[in-house]
Amino acid sequence: MPDVDINHVAHLARIELTDAEKVKFSAQLKDMLAYVDQLSRVDVTGVEPTAHAIPLTNVLRKDEIRPSIATERILKNAPESARDLFIVPKIVE
């Protein structure tokens, strides 16, 4: 049975969980992993690995400029904007 480090997963998703939620979601995630884990029991001898189920390759576009969207319209979706920039909490690293 796959194990779930609920604190690590919560941190990766940048969400805070209560202790009760941690118990609840741990169980749910374990169920999901167990469900998907059925795949590891399938005999894939002789099957080529693939990242896609559809045999489609080289979906490419020409390097041709298409109009962008007006800055005012784009910034309407920003919770906060100034100087035509999307304003975000101060980035420190």
Add this chain to the structure above:
Amino acid sequence: MDFEAVIGLEVHVQLKTRTKIFCGCATDFGAEPNTRVCPVCLGYPGVLPVMNEEAIRKTILAGLMIGCDITRHSKWDRKNYFYPDMPKNYQISQYDLPLCLGGKVGAVGVTRIHLEEDVAKSFHFATNSGVDFNRAGTPLMEIVSEPDMRTPEDAFNYLTALKEILVTGGVSDCDMEKGQLRCDCNVSVRPVGQVTFGEKIEIKNMNSISGVKRALEYEIPRQINALKRGEKLQQETRRWDDDDGKTFLMRTKEYAHDYRYFPEPDLMPVVVDDTMLAEIRRQLPELPEARRHRFVAQYGLPDYDAGVLVANGALANFFEQAAGKNPKAAANWIMTVSEITTTPIQPEHITELVAAIDAGQISGKQGKDVFAEMLAAGKPPALIIKEKGLAQVSDTGAIEAFAEQAIAANPKSVADFRAGNKAALNALVGQVMKLSKGKANPQLVSSVLAKKLQGS
């Protein structure tokens, strides 16, 4: 105990395409903030990225120039992390099937080249930060080297050679002022003779080739001194501050990212077939090293001149158009102005200038004045020579008249010359030059005078 450094580099290079990697937004530099954006590069839900064919071709071209194996079946993956400059909360990159594998730049091995998308540009203010997404989605090549370098100079030479190759191939302009070439560096130190590597320390935020050299010149002694003091180094990420000239700790191993790569479901794999590979191979330019050898062999240039010219592809092209009958002289003029290709001077003007000097039409000294005027006004040398009345008088009749005047006026110099003092001729040449207002061809003057004095 003596220590040595082990250095590997990860270089990010913006590809020279007109549009972004997954959408038709333009990639031109310097546009007003958030004017080159659309739902795709802003990471809106439900949009579909479509791969730019030119980005694939340019990456493969880079791989061919570096001698990589081209992956015939390549795919893209999501690299998951949160950062305000990454609108989707994942970067589309290549994890296990990069477009190019293996290769070499000089003596340094190249591990892989993969194609990914660039992130946005952030601006930091007192209480918050601002994000401009114009750069987000610009096609970016990541070129990962083997840990084959040992000194800051090795790293500098590798990056310089890599840049030369990419610019020559038209893959990228590698303009560091515009952030088109950026570098992360893995460096560790170990006692000389030890086979295993020391603790790997990553340095981020180096935006120029000379910055990488400076960062390593700081970081390598820092690590060696720490070991000599008996400290233990640990795997960590540091940030280079070019103004302070120091590296600072960013994060230790415990806080390393967990990227959870998985295949990008929205992009289909790319299969590079023989036809596509042959087409790209036909675009392969002459590589800088081969071009340097050819400049020496074909034009008889010294190694130094060939190196200077080839280091700047545009300069080398200019030279080839200007070489004419005296390539070395053309190279000398061209190398005096490294930005000559951005001046109004045309290559054929250099050819004409060299020819005018070689034919004795103007002196070398006058050539300098003509060259200065060519730089300023972009006029052909013949016109400048005419306008300035610089053409040397090579008309023997006129020179003979001046010579006779000079002989008549300077009996002492004449007597000295006839008495065997050859240097006395120079005084007479000087007189003739003066009479001709500097326009007489000095070689001709000298032979006319000598003939007259010896003949009579």
